[in-house]
Amino acid sequence: MRERRATIRAVSASEIFAPGLLDGQAALVTGGGTGLGRAAARELIACGAQVVLAGRREEVLAATAARLGEAASIVTGDIREQEDAERIVATVLERHGRLDLLVNNAGGQYFTPAEAIATKGWQAVMRLNVGGTTRMAELAVERAMRPAGRGTIVNVTLSPHHGLAGMTHSSAARAAVESLTRAWAQRWAADGIAVVAVAAGHFQTDALDKYPEPVRASVARTVPLQRLGQPPEHAWLIALLASELGAAFSGSVVTLDGARDNWFGPWPPPTLADEAGEVPTEQRRPAATR
Ligand SMILES: CCCCCCCCC/C=C/C(=O)SCCNC(=O)CCNC(=O)[C@H](O)C(C)(C)COP(=O)(O)OP(=O)(O)OC[C@H]1O[C@@H](n2cnc3c(N)ncnc32)[C@H](O)[C@@H]1OP(=O)(O)O
Ligand SMILES: NC(=O)C1=CN([C@@H]2O[C@H](COP(=O)(O)OP(=O)(O)OC[C@H]3O[C@@H](n4cnc5c(N)ncnc54)[C@H](OP(=O)(O)O)[C@@H]3O)[C@@H](O)[C@H]2O)C=CC1
Numbered sequence: 001m002r003e004r005r006a007t008i009r010a011v012s013a014s015e016i017f018a019p020g021l022l023d024g025q026a027a028l029v030t031g032g033g034t035g036l037g038r039a040a041a042r043e044l045i046a047c048g049a050q051v052v053l054a055g056r057r058e059e060v061l062a063a064t065a066a067r068l069g070e071a072a073s074i075v076t077g078d079i080r081e082q083e084d085a086e087r088i089v090a091t092v093l094e095r096h097g098r099l100d101l102l103v104n105n106a107g108g109q110y111f112t113p114a115e116a117i118a119t120k121g122w123q124a125v126m127r128l129n130v131g132g133t134t135r136m137a138e139l140a141v142e143r144a145m146r147p148a149g150r151g152t153i154v155n156v157t158l159s160p161h162h163g164l165a166g167m168t169h170s171s172a173a174r175a176a177v178e179s180l181t182r183a184w185a186q187r188w189a190a191d192g193i194a195v196v197a198v199a200a201g202h203f204q205t206d207a208l209d210k211y212p213e214p215v216r217a218s219v220a221r222t223v224p225l226q227r228l229g230q231p232p233e234h235a236w237l238i239a240l241l242a243s244e245l246g247a248a249f250s251g252s253v254v255t256l257d258g259a260r261d262n263w264f265g266p267w268p269p270p271t272l273a274d275e276a277g278e279v280p281t282e283q284r285r286p287a288a289t290r
Pocket of ligand 2: 033034037058077078079107109128156199203205
């Protein structure tokens with residue numbers, strides 16, 4: 001069996017963790033087809049886990065799974081919808097009979113001044129980042145982790161510790177996820193479940209292409225390391241938290257932001273505002289790709 005796996009292995013061994021760190025584990029990564037989710041899935045597989053990638057776009061998930069090999073499989077669904085979320089968790093259990101790790105990675109927002117956020121836009125960001133994250137966590141606990149008496153939930157958030165003046169909806173949503181992480185860690189401790197949040201700074205994924213160019217250009221220069229985070233660095237932290245050490249972090253928010261946070265300074269940002277004080281906003285994704 002070992003030999004067979006070696007011949008069909010699509011993901012090379014972890015660069016930093018011992019082989020077999022996560023052997024036998026089943027993981028669910030929401031938003032696993034792209035960016036940080038894809039990198040996490042790759043590292044979890046490199047450490048021995050079986051990984052189910054969830055998201056709304058089948059072609060994106062399928063392309064990633066093809067690159068990751070047979071330890072990866074996909075399930076489509078929208079985590080904002082209860083039926084979809086239930087089906088996602090049920091699919092993991094049908095395939096693997098267990099769910100050891102939920103990486104609650106699907107999330108996002110758009111960049112715009114607070115006063116320009118429509119009620120519907122505020123609700124859209126809350127439904128995804130707070131509602132979707134909560135729904136997935138509760139389903140994973142009820143259907144898989146509590147019955148098994150073990151499990152780990154990693155909530156991927158973006159670090160809002162200075163407040164996100166250009167994304168106030170996400171600032172509130174991510175702060176809520178941090179608070180929920182602490183509360184869930186207490187609530188589910190007796191069930192053997194660890195809950196941790198990873199508060200990320202700026203990582204070089206395709207998703208950053210959607211932010212206004214002047215914003216992107218200025219960011220790397222303001223990180224002490226003078227560079228953006230790389231997805232494998234984020235993925236290594238996810239794998240570490242999936243290991244036995246994860247339990248010791250339960251209730252913690254681990255900040256991985258190069259000491260930059262996602263925001264600092266006044267509004268409007270002097271480097272972005274034009275003479276009238278206007279700041280570039282974000283274009284919407286074309287409907288077909290949303
Ligand atoms: C280095 C660089 C550093 C850049 C600066 C700092 C970056 C910090 C680092 C963080 C990086 C990341 O998080 S990177 C990850 C980014 N990835 C994502 O954001 C992907 C997921 N995001 C999304 O799907 C969307 O942003 C989200 C709003 C959450 C959901 O969109 P949907 O269209 O599905 O939402 P719906 O429920 O249909 O509601 C749509 C309503 O939302 C509002 N709305 C949605 N997009 C809008 C937009 N662009 N401008 C205005 N309004 C918008 C409108 O009111 C819409 O109503 P109508 O007008 O009536 O339709
Ligand atoms: N890149 C960065 O610098 C940072 C990113 N983050 C956070 O990390 C996470 C991943 O970011 P990143 O990889 O860069 O960005 P992406 O936009 O590539 O990732 C978002 C993923 O979530 C999926 N998704 C979005 N909405 C839903 C939904 N309603 N149901 C199911 N899946 C959904 C998307 O797939 P699909 O559209 O097919 O559903 C996509 O795969 C996000 O939560 C992001 O906010 C935090 C800090 C920094």
